[in-house]
Amino acid sequence: MSRIVLSIVIILLWQCKEKEKEEFRLLTFQGADIGHFIDVKTSFSAIDSLGYVNLLTRNGDWLNTDEFLFSVHRDFEDTLHIRELDSVMYINGNLVAISISKDSPSIPFFDQLTSEDISRLRTIQFKEPIADAIKPYLENIGRINPGLDIVFFPEIDSVNLLNRDLRWLSQYFQPRALLFQNEIDSVSVSSLANFPSLETLFVGLPVHGAVSFPHLPHLKEIILYNEEDSTFIGDAFFAQNPNIESLTILNESEAHVDWTALNTLKKLQNLYIESDSIILNDLYVHHPDLKALHLGFNENKVASISDVFKKNKLKRLSLYSIGDSLMGLNSKVVPDAFPELESLEFKNNDSLLDYSDIKNFKKLKYLTVFGKVGLDSTLYHLKQLRYLSLSEEFLKDSINVVKLQKALPNTVIAPNSGACLGSGWLLLIMPLAGLWFYFLKSKKVRGND
Numbered sequence: 001m002s003r004i005v006l007s008i009v010i011i012l013l014w015q016c017k018e019k020e021k022e023e024f025r026l027l028t029f030q031g032a033d034i035g036h037f038i039d040v041k042t043s044f045s046a047i048d049s050l051g052y053v054n055l056l057t058r059n060g061d062w063l064n065t066d067e068f069l070f071s072v073h074r075d076f077e078d079t080l081h082i083r084e085l086d087s088v089m090y091i092n093g094n095l096v097a098i099s100i101s102k103d104s105p106s107i108p109f110f111d112q113l114t115s116e117d118i119s120r121l122r123t124i125q126f127k128e129p130i131a132d133a134i135k136p137y138l139e140n141i142g143r144i145n146p147g148l149d150i151v152f153f154p155e156i157d158s159v160n161l162l163n164r165d166l167r168w169l170s171q172y173f174q175p176r177a178l179l180f181q182n183e184i185d186s187v188s189v190s191s192l193a194n195f196p197s198l199e200t201l202f203v204g205l206p207v208h209g210a211v212s213f214p215h216l217p218h219l220k221e222i223i224l225y226n227e228e229d230s231t232f233i234g235d236a237f238f239a240q241n242p243n244i245e246s247l248t249i250l251n252e253s254e255a256h257v258d259w260t261a262l263n264t265l266k267k268l269q270n271l272y273i274e275s276d277s278i279i280l281n282d283l284y285v286h287h288p289d290l291k292a293l294h295l296g297f298n299e300n301k302v303a304s305i306s307d308v309f310k311k312n313k314l315k316r317l318s319l320y321s322i323g324d325s326l327m328g329l330n331s332k333v334v335p336d337a338f339p340e341l342e343s344l345e346f347k348n349n350d351s352l353l354d355y356s357d358i359k360n361f362k363k364l365k366y367l368t369v370f371g372k373v374g375l376d377s378t379l380y381h382l383k384q385l386r387y388l389s390l391s392e393e394f395l396k397d398s399i400n401v402v403k404l405q406k407a408l409p410n411t412v413i414a415p416n417s418g419a420c421l422g423s424g425w426l427l428l429i430m431p432l433a434g435l436w437f438y439f440l441k442s443k444k445v446r447g448n449d
Helices: 003-021 107-109 115-120 132-144 159-169 186-194 259-264 356-360 396-407 432-444
Strands: 025-030 042-046 053-057 062-065 067-072 079-083 088-091 094-100 121-128 151-152 175-181 200-205 220-227 246-251 270-275 292-298 316-322 343-348 367-371 387-391 414-418
Touching: 042 053, 053 316, 053 387, 053 414, 067 121, 067 151, 088 387, 094 115, 107 132, 107 367, 132 159, 367 414
Parallel strands: 025 079, 094 121, 121 151, 151 175, 175 200, 200 220, 220 246, 246 270, 270 292, 292 316, 316 343, 343 367, 367 387, 387 414
Antiparallel strands: 025 053, 042 414, 062 067, 079 088, 088 094
């Protein structure tokens, strides 16, 4: 091998390694409304008429358009052009998602799919029970690409039909992710054992009937949603799956959560909680590898989160409360607790917020502020920022945009809106059947404070 070829190989390997190590990615989207699936409180928009939306993501994040759900992959290009048709979605010209509904896609559509098309698929969504006519085509997809993600919509309102389809799918698919947007029961949960390949699981709780989640050897991420006033998470809830790395809890009720159950998750790296009450004691003792933390809570209820401000290894922190602005974010001593922090996100109610102390976060690159902007002139000195997201209302004024771009020429400026109540509390009055609609549609109607 010549020295030139060897040098090129070394450079390419180094670039791949650097991309692997990069915790955050700035992706640019065009062609569809886009947002974080779980962060329903937020919405991001284009800063100009070109329609490009800049979104801060991490590999594995779940994103959604109006009709589809998909996760961020390492092999995504930095700019993604999205095209949604009747029941399919394309990214940069490649078919990535199919939605199975009553009359679509048509049989001729499946007939013309090539092996290459199928191998690029990432998601199949089911809005209807699986019809016999489409089963041969799904079998073919499963033979070529058995590891794609599977999503069940709440339109499938029969648990018996859902369980029937789960049994059938397990013969041909071993999905990486399985998301239930509808009611399940103990039979559904038992069926999970037929999908040992699962890395991500989204479940609405409580599950009807006695239930014990089976051991899933590759499970890394659990997303739990609850809106019923009953026991939600007991002390042994994670007993069969103690090695998960990412946990999301959306507790939209007065249901009991035994917060000590989380203490068994020693490999936890990402923790996202929205709940009326949160009690986290010795957080970094129980979760020494924690890198990302999101807390949305009601300050008027039980909240014990003082340990959050002890010295830690967090790279991403987002805090929201229903009540006054969180105290302490601008304290000169707080940055000492977060020496590794790269991304900070919070809601602000203070029109006189001074960002001068933000420069003390030595590694901070990404800053997202919802609500009031505060003293924008104090942002001009944050030259280390790669990404700055402020309220859409503030950035509608072109003078504000010009000032920021002049002061921070190397920073991507992105408008945002929402963050009214966190990702919950509005759901208290919404039935579980409306969960999917809320996740996908509510971004359009979330107002500012």
